[in-house]
Amino acid sequence: MDQDITAVTGFGNCTGCAVCLLTCPVWRRTHDVLMTNCGRTRALQAGAAPEDLEASAEACLFCGACAAVCPSGVDTLSLTAALRAALPQKRMTAGRRRSPASFTYAGRTVLLPGPDLRADALLLEKLASLLDAAVPPCDELSDLAADLDAGLRADPERLRAVTAAAGEASGLVAAEGFALRHLRKWFPALPSKGLGEALLGRCRGGLRPGDLYVVDARAFNSDRGRLIRLYDALRQETGCALSTSLQRAAIPAGPARGTPRSADSETQARWVLGRFRPRRVVVESPSELGLYGSVAEVPVLHLGELA
Amino acid sequence: MNTPPAEPAADPMAAESLPELPRQQTNPSRWNGAGWAAFAAHLRSRGIEISEKRPALAVYATDSGGLACGMPHGVALARSTEQVSEIMKAAQKYRVPVTVKGGGLTTEGETVAYGGLLLDMRGMSEVLSIDKAALTVRTQAGIYWHSLAEALRREGLDYLSAPLNMTSSVGGTLQVGGIDVNSPRLGCSADQAVSLKVVTPTGEIKECSETEDPELFERVLLGYGQFGIVTEAVMRVRRFTPITMRYFYYSSIVEAMEDLKMLVRGDAADYCGILTIMDKAVNLLVAFDSDERERAFFRTWRKELRGHGEAGFALRMAVHYALRPWKLPEALYLLSRKNAMQPEFFPSHHMEKGKIVDRTVVFSNAVWKFWGGRRMVIPDLATSEEKFVEAIVRGNEVCRKYFKYYTLYCVAIKLRDGLPRYELSCIPPDARGYAYGCEFEPMLGGAEYSRDYLQSFKNEIYDIGAEMKTSYYRFGGVMKGYIRRAFGDELVDRHLALKREADPAMVLNPDVIF
Numbered sequence: 001m002d003q004d005i006t007a008v009t010g011f012g013n014c015t016g017c018a019v020c021l022l023t024c025p026v027w028r029r030t031h032d033v034l035m036t037n038c039g040r041t042r043a044l045q046a047g048a049a050p051e052d053l054e055a056s057a058e059a060c061l062f063c064g065a066c067a068a069v070c071p072s073g074v075d076t077l078s079l080t081a082a083l084r085a086a087l088p089q090k091r092m093t094a095g096r097r098r099s100p101a102s103f104t105y106a107g108r109t110v111l112l113p114g115p116d117l118r119a120d121a122l123l124l125e126k127l128a129s130l131l132d133a134a135v136p137p138c139d140e141l142s143d144l145a146a147d148l149d150a151g152l153r154a155d156p157e158r159l160r161a162v163t164a165a166a167g168e169a170s171g172l173v174a175a176e177g178f179a180l181r182h183l184r185k186w187f188p189a190l191p192s193k194g195l196g197e198a199l200l201g202r203c204r205g206g207l208r209p210g211d212l213y214v215v216d217a218r219a220f221n222s223d224r225g226r227l228i229r230l231y232d233a234l235r236q237e238t239g240c241a242l243s244t245s246l247q248r249a250a251i252p253a254g255p256a257r258g259t260p261r262s263a264d265s266e267t268q269a270r271w272v273l274g275r276f277r278p279r280r281v282v283v284e285s286p287s288e289l290g291l292y293g294s295v296a297e298v299p300v301l302h303l304g305e306l307a
Numbered sequence: 308m309n310t311p312p313a314e315p316a317a318d319p320m321a322a323e324s325l326p327e328l329p330r331q332q333t334n335p336s337r338w339n340g341a342g343w344a345a346f347a348a349h350l351r352s353r354g355i356e357i358s359e360k361r362p363a364l365a366v367y368a369t370d371s372g373g374l375a376c377g378m379p380h381g382v383a384l385a386r387s388t389e390q391v392s393e394i395m396k397a398a399q400k401y402r403v404p405v406t407v408k409g410g411g412l413t414t415e416g417e418t419v420a421y422g423g424l425l426l427d428m429r430g431m432s433e434v435l436s437i438d439k440a441a442l443t444v445r446t447q448a449g450i451y452w453h454s455l456a457e458a459l460r461r462e463g464l465d466y467l468s469a470p471l472n473m474t475s476s477v478g479g480t481l482q483v484g485g486i487d488v489n490s491p492r493l494g495c496s497a498d499q500a501v502s503l504k505v506v507t508p509t510g511e512i513k514e515c516s517e518t519e520d521p522e523l524f525e526r527v528l529l530g531y532g533q534f535g536i537v538t539e540a541v542m543r544v545r546r547f548t549p550i551t552m553r554y555f556y557y558s559s560i561v562e563a564m565e566d567l568k569m570l571v572r573g574d575a576a577d578y579c580g581i582l583t584i585m586d587k588a589v590n591l592l593v594a595f596d597s598d599e600r601e602r603a604f605f606r607t608w609r610k611e612l613r614g615h616g617e618a619g620f621a622l623r624m625a626v627h628y629a630l631r632p633w634k635l636p637e638a639l640y641l642l643s644r645k646n647a648m649q650p651e652f653f654p655s656h657h658m659e660k661g662k663i664v665d666r667t668v669v670f671s672n673a674v675w676k677f678w679g680g681r682r683m684v685i686p687d688l689a690t691s692e693e694k695f696v697e698a699i700v701r702g703n704e705v706c707r708k709y710f711k712y713y714t715l716y717c718v719a720i721k722l723r724d725g726l727p728r729y730e731l732s733c734i735p736p737d738a739r740g741y742a743y744g745c746e747f748e749p750m751l752g753g754a755e756y757s758r759d760y761l762q763s764f765k766n767e768i769y770d771i772g773a774e775m776k777t778s779y780y781r782f783g784g785v786m787k788g789y790i791r792r793a794f795g796d797e798l799v800d801r802h803l804a805l806k807r808e809a810d811p812a813m814v815l816n817p818d819v820i821f
C-alpha cells in the first residue's frame with residue numbers, strides 16, 4: 001500500500017457493527033461479509049493486504065449506501081478506491097477524449113450526461129432545455145471520476161486540464177450520481193447537483209400519489225444528510241413513495257458504470273417494486289430507465305418527462 | 308456413539324471460579340488442529356466450501372466486544388440445513404470444534420473461534436414465507452432482524468420484540484434472549500418462536516415446537532448454541548404500528564426504577580425502559596402503539612410518576628449545578644450528550660405525524676452511534692423484581708468507581724413462568740412474572756483501558772450477581788467462570804450431562820458455557 005489508507009478513510013474507526021451490510025447490494029446478493037465494506041475494513045484492521053481483498057474491492061458497485069449509513073463515519077468509498085488503486089496492475093488514468101477547446105464551460109450550467117443519457121438523444125435534448133444547460137461533447141469529467149473509482153490514479157496533467165476548464169462553469173448537473181463525490185471535491189465552490197435534484201424544481205408538480213419515485217442512489221447517498229430532508233418533503237408534498245430503504249439509504253438497481261446489466265439488477269429492481277406496488281414509476285437516473293421499464297408492469301418514465 | 312471429546316476432558320469451570328481467588332479471565336487456548344485437514348477435505352469432497360485464507364479468517368477474529376480474539380482454521384458460510392447437517396456429522400467424526408456465528412454481537416468471545424470451523428449463519432438470510440392470517444413468519448435463522456423487518460413491512464407487519472440493534476440475527480438472538488423495550492409486555496424474542504428447524508450437534512435435522520419434540524425445543528431456545536444449530540424459525544409477528552414516545556426525567560435512579568416497576572406491573576405502556584447518563588440524568592422512556600393507550604397512560608399513570616418533563620428537569624438541573632459550580636464540566640457533558648442524542652431519537656425522516664416509524668432503525672442507529680465502539684464492555688445483571696433496585700444501585704457504584712462516563716440501560720421481561728428453557732439462562736431462577744435486567748456500559752471513547760482494568764470492572768459487576776444469586780445476559784465465553792457461582796454445581800452438572808449426551812465429541816460451540 002503506497003498511501004496511508006487509514007488516514008484517508010478512517011477505517012480504523014470501523015467497529016464492525018455491520019450496519020453498512022444492511023444497505024449493500026453486494027451483501028444482498030452474496031451474504032458474504034468479506035465481499036462488503038464491513039469485511040474489507042475488518043480484514044484490513046487484522047492486517048490483510050490489498051491483494052487479499054481484490055475480489056471484494058472489485059465487486060463493489062460504488063453506490064455509497066454504506067457510507068451514507070455508517071455510524072462511525074468511515075469513508076467507505078475512498079477506502080475501496082484506495083484498495084483498488086493499491087492493486088499491482090492498476091495504472092494511471094489514460095487520457096481519454098477531451099472536449100474541444102471550442103466548448104466553453106464558463107458561466108454556464110453544464111449537464112454531464114454520461115453514456116446512457118447520451119444514447120437517448122431526445123431525452124438529453126429535453127433535459128438540457130429544461131435545465132437551460134450546455135452539454136459538453138464528451139464526458140471527460142465523469143470519465144475521470146469513473147477511472148478514479150476504478151482505482152486508476154489520476155494523471156495530474158489530465159486532472160489539471162479537465163478541472164481548470166470545468167471550474168469556470170456556473171453549476172454542474174451530473175446525470176451519473178457517482179461523479180458527484182468527485183465534482184464536489186474538485187469544485188468545492190461550485191454547485192454540483194444530481195439530475196433529480198436539479199430537475200425537481202420544474203418537475204415535482206407532475207408527481208402524484210401512487211407514483212414510485214426512484215432516486216438515483218449514487219447521487220442521493222453522496223449527500224444523504226441534506227437530501228434526505230429534501231426528498232422527505234417531496235414525498236409529503238406529492239404523496240409519492242420513495243425507493244429508499246428502511247434506513248433511508250438508496251440502493252441502486254442499475255450496475256456501476258461500465259458493467260453490464262445482470263440478473264442481479266433485475267432482482268433488485270423487482271425487490272424495490274415489490275415493496276410499493278406502484279401505479280407508475282418515475283426514475284431519476286437515465287441508466288435505470290430501461291431497467292425498470294423491462295421489469296415493471298406499469299408505466300415507467302423519466303422525471304424530466306413530467307415537465 | 309462412543310466418541311472422545313474434542314477437548315481434553317471438559318473441565319467444568321475450575322478453581323478460578325472461587326470467589327476468594329483473583330480471576331483474570333482470558334481466551335481459551337486454541338484447539339490444536341488435529342483432524343482439521345481430513346475434516347476440511349471430507350467437506351470439500353461433498354461440495355462444501357471452506358475458506359482457509361487469512362483475510363477471510365481475519366474478519367472473524369473477534370466479536371462486538373473486541374476483547375476476546377481467536378482465529379478459526381477455516382470459515383464456512385451456512386447455505387442450507389443439509390449443508391449444516393453434513394458439517395456437524397463431519398465435526399463429530401473428526402472431532403473438530405464448530406463455532407456458530409450470527410450477528411456476532413456477543414461481547415465475551417462466545418462467537419470467536421479459537422481454532423476449528425467458524426460457521427457464519429448469515430449465509431442463510433432469506434425470509435421463506437409470511438402467513439398474514441396466522442401472523443407468523445418462517446425465516447432462515449441467519450437473517451438480521453432488520454432484514455426481517457424490511458420484508459415484514461411490505462405486508463404491513465412487524466416482528467414482536469428484538470434487540471435494539473439491527474445487526475443481530477434471529478438465530479443468535481433465540482439462543483441468548485432478545486430484549487426489547489416492549490419485552491415487559493411481549494417477553495423476549497425466544498418466547499416468540501413457534502417452531503424451529505434444528506441441526507443437532509450430531510447432524511440430525513429436526514423440527515421442534517412446543518408440541519413436536521418439545522424437549523429439544525426447550526433445550527435449544529436460550530441454549531447458547533449448545534444443543535443445536537437453528538437453521539429456520541417460525542416466529543410470531545404482529546401488525547405494524549408507528550409509535551409515540553415520551554420521556555420522563557429523574558435525578559434518582561432508585562425513583563426511576565421503582566416507577567418502572569410500577570408501570571410494568573400495571574401494564575401502563577406498550578414500551579418502557581430506563582436509559583441514563585451516569586446516575587445524573589435518568590430517563591424513563593415510555594411509548595405507545597395507539598393513541599388510546601397513550602391517553603389511558605396520561606389519565607391513569609402520569610400523576611403517579613415522580614419523573615419530570617424536559618423543561619422541569621432542565622430547570623432543576625440548572626439550579627443543582629448553579630449551586631455546585633465546581634461540577635460545571637459534568638453539567639456540560641450532560642448537556643452536550645443530551646443535545647447530541649435527542650435529535651437521533653426523533654429524526655424527521657423517520658417520523659410521521661409525530662410518531663416514530665421504523666423504530667428498529669431509529670434505536671439501532673442511536674445505539675451504534677452513541678454506544679458502539681471497537682471495544683465494548685457491557686456487563687449486566689438480570690434479576691427478579693425484588694432484587695432489581697439493590698442490584699442496580701450496587702452496580703452503579705461499581706460504574707462510578709471505574710469510569711467517569713457511563714450509561715445504564717434497564718428493562719423488564721415478561722415471563723411465561725415455569726418454562727424449562729429458562730433454566731441456566733439469562734432468566735433468573737427466582738424471577739416470577741417478570742425479570743429485570745440492567746446493562747452497565749462505560750463510555751470508553753478514545754481512552755485506552757487495559758484489558759485487566761476492563762475485566763476487573765466486569766468481575767466486580769458480576770460478583771454482585773454471584774453474591775445476590777441473580778443471573779446475567781452475557782454469562783458465557785470469557786465470563787463463564789460465573790456460571791457455577793451463580794447457578795450452583797447441581798444445575799450446571801445436569802446441563803453438562805445433557806450436553807455430553809447430545810454432543811458426544813463436545814464440538815458445538817465449545818468454551819461458551821461448559
Ligand SMILES: Cc1cc2nc3c(=O)[nH]c(=O)nc-3n(C[C@H](O)[C@H](O)[C@H](O)COP(=O)(O)OP(=O)(O)OC[C@H]3O[C@@H](n4cnc5c(N)ncnc54)[C@H](O)[C@@H]3O)c2cc1C
Nearest residue numbers: 409410411412413470471475476478479482485486532537
Ligand atoms: C451494541 C449492542 C447492543 C445490544 N443491544 C441489545 C438489546 O437491546 N437487547 C438484547 O437482547 N441484546 C442486545 N445486545 C446483545 C446482542 O444483541 C445479543 O447477544 C444478540 O441478540 C445476539 O444475536 P447475534 O445474531 O449477534 O448472535 P451471536 O452473537 O452471533 O450468537 C449468540 C450465541 O448464539 C450462537 N448462535 C448464533 N447463531 C446461532 C444459530 N443459528 N443456531 C444456534 N446457535 C447460534 C452463537 O454461537 C453464540 O453462542 C446488544 C449487543 C451489542 C453489542
Ligand code: SF4
Nearest residue numbers: 014015017018020070
Ligand atoms: S457501518 Fe461503518 S463501522 Fe459499521 S461495519 Fe460498516 S464501515 Fe464499519
Ligand code: SF4
Nearest residue numbers: 024060061063064066
Ligand atoms: S458502495 Fe455499495 S456496493 Fe460498495 S460496499 Fe458500499 S454499499 Fe456495498
